[in-house]
Amino acid sequence: MRLSKAFIPTQKEIPADATIPSHQLMLRAGLMRQLTAGVYAFLPLGYNAMMKAMNIVREEMNAIGGQEFLLPALNPESLWVQTGRRNVQNFILSIKERDLVLAPTHEEVIGWIASMHIQSYKDLPQIWYQIQTKFRNEPRPRSGVLRGRQFIMKDSYTLDASWEGLDKGYDLHAEAYNKIFTRCGLKFFVVGASSGAMGGTGSQEFMVESGSGEDTVVLCDKCGYAANLEIATSAISGVTRTANSKALEEIHTPNVKTIDELATFLNVDHDHLAKSVVYRHNGKPVLVLMAGNDQLNESKFSAALGGGEVAPMNAEELLGLTGADGGSIGPINLKGFRIIADKRLEGANGLISGANKNDYHIANIDMNRDVTVEEYFDLRIVDTGELCPKCSAQLKITHAIELGHIFKLGTKYADALHATYLDENGQSKPIIMGSYGIGIERIIACHLEQSHDDKGIIWNTALAPYQAHVIAINMNNKDIVLHSNQIYRTLTESGIDTLFDDRPNVTAGFKFNDADLLGMPFQIIVGEKGLKNNQVEVKRRKTGERTMVALSEIIPTIKKLLSE
Numbered sequence: 001m002r003l004s005k006a007f008i009p010t011q012k013e014i015p016a017d018a019t020i021p022s023h024q025l026m027l028r029a030g031l032m033r034q035l036t037a038g039v040y041a042f043l044p045l046g047y048n049a050m051m052k053a054m055n056i057v058r059e060e061m062n063a064i065g066g067q068e069f070l071l072p073a074l075n076p077e078s079l080w081v082q083t084g085r086r087n088v089q090n091f092i093l094s095i096k097e098r099d100l101v102l103a104p105t106h107e108e109v110i111g112w113i114a115s116m117h118i119q120s121y122k123d124l125p126q127i128w129y130q131i132q133t134k135f136r137n138e139p140r141p142r143s144g145v146l147r148g149r150q151f152i153m154k155d156s157y158t159l160d161a162s163w164e165g166l167d168k169g170y171d172l173h174a175e176a177y178n179k180i181f182t183r184c185g186l187k188f189f190v191v192g193a194s195s196g197a198m199g200g201t202g203s204q205e206f207m208v209e210s211g212s213g214e215d216t217v218v219l220c221d222k223c224g225y226a227a228n229l230e231i232a233t234s235a236i237s238g239v240t241r242t243a244n245s246k247a248l249e250e251i252h253t254p255n256v257k258t259i260d261e262l263a264t265f266l267n268v269d270h271d272h273l274a275k276s277v278v279y280r281h282n283g284k285p286v287l288v289l290m291a292g293n294d295q296l297n298e299s300k301f302s303a304a305l306g307g308g309e310v311a312p313m314n315a316e317e318l319l320g321l322t323g324a325d326g327g328s329i330g331p332i333n334l335k336g337f338r339i340i341a342d343k344r345l346e347g348a349n350g351l352i353s354g355a356n357k358n359d360y361h362i363a364n365i366d367m368n369r370d371v372t373v374e375e376y377f378d379l380r381i382v383d384t385g386e387l388c389p390k391c392s393a394q395l396k397i398t399h400a401i402e403l404g405h406i407f408k409l410g411t412k413y414a415d416a417l418h419a420t421y422l423d424e425n426g427q428s429k430p431i432i433m434g435s436y437g438i439g440i441e442r443i444i445a446c447h448l449e450q451s452h453d454d455k456g457i458i459w460n461t462a463l464a465p466y467q468a469h470v471i472a473i474n475m476n477n478k479d480i481v482l483h484s485n486q487i488y489r490t491l492t493e494s495g496i497d498t499l500f501d502d503r504p505n506v507t508a509g510f511k512f513n514d515a516d517l518l519g520m521p522f523q524i525i526v527g528e529k530g531l532k533n534n535q536v537e538v539k540r541r542k543t544g545e546r547t548m549v550a551l552s553e554i555i556p557t558i559k560k561l562l563s564e
């Protein structure tokens, strides 16, 4: 591609709302433009890189036996009502006047096809995938293409007759994902993730560590334990139990609102303060007891309740139900609430909690004697400084971007959509499904997050829109024009995607800056001095390393560099 003809609108100014490197670089290098919040137009250079990523994804999906579909983004609303996902929060964008929705994912359509055409166990297993546009009602699109309202996803689905089959399909995807992200040159890691509201049995996320990431992950450098904060655990001891439980005692605690104030006021350790958190689950009141300053992990909480609608109870409702404010709620003499508690409180005594009366607390609570706990769960958020649940080394908590997600769904969607098959005994069974996603834009954005400097992008050869960038430093020099054209032609004919800066009346300095900003792996600089010795300069963008190469050696040299 000749830069004199190409549409690559590079820009110097960075819009103020582009705060992360990948977003800034994608704008500066002319890869994309924002049409409206969370919606991006990919320009030729950006789409070129996306296609490189999509080809890698496609090759690896085909390698595990995936069959490529193209499913419609427009879906009848009724299909989503059938699976109960029509009203999932921040999920679906809809076209009201036609009862259509824009699909945020495709379990529903896959289930619909399977329900019509999968008849017997002999039709299984299947791996179906597509690379297609998704729409999501993201409330806060931000960080450029990392969180869009429209984006391209590779989504695949395994259909199996057995749980072992599901495990196999899941493992095949894990392997394929490892290959895909390795080929894309990304530094990534895999974490255990929440199966959450999707109602599955196993789930892993492929992550890139980044300050720009919205996910928080817990890592152990020693044994490799890695989990999304949503499900992470740590080695932390339970709250102690003493031999004798004293009688319950009401204590006056005027104007004491927080756990810290209470600890100071009573001069007790935080762990013996049982903090009450109040929610509604499917409309019904639930009291959750946590030890001291432990924070409730809403993902764990929601999973413990088996999904459904979970919402914090507001102060007014709480006052109406208990006669007390949030800081004075506790498990003693509380009517009409289910009570669940964090595992750390199991069997503890000598606890202090709210008295359901403002300015009063109750002391000497014995969990075994005084509280009817429905069940104890691990409900806490792992905190910095805590130790690994596997090897007791210090855990690290860091931010990450989710690149991909693999997920054992089970039969939830097959049940809802009546996607069944007949087993060996002629019995009708629901198809066991898995679902697996990769965000294509996130591959590009993560690469740019990991591979840039203050001059611009540093593409790796796998994702680079062009491998080589020929720079004719002066188009008024006949020799340079002649040779740079010839080099461009032979590189292209050798199958090396090449960008050629043949712009007249653009200074050498300007061209060098643009080449560094656009970031193709190798620059071939054609100048007067070199040509005197029948040489050009080859610059490696990543290291800035420069070597003089004879005209006759350009093709083999570039080929050799590209194969490294």
Ligand code: ATP
Binding pocket: 105, 136, 138, 145, 146, 147, 148, 149, 150, 151, 153, 402, 403, 404, 405, 436, 437, 438, 439, 440, 441, 442
């Ligand atoms: P997140 O937690 O970041 O919202 P998700 O759990 O909703 O992601 P999935 O439904 O598992 O994501 O989708 C599969 C993949 O699609 C994700 O791993 C991610 O790479 C990509 N993806 C999801 N939402 C977006 C989005 N709003 N913009 C760009 N890519 C996205």
Ligand code: MG
Binding pocket: none
């Ligand atoms: Mg999401």
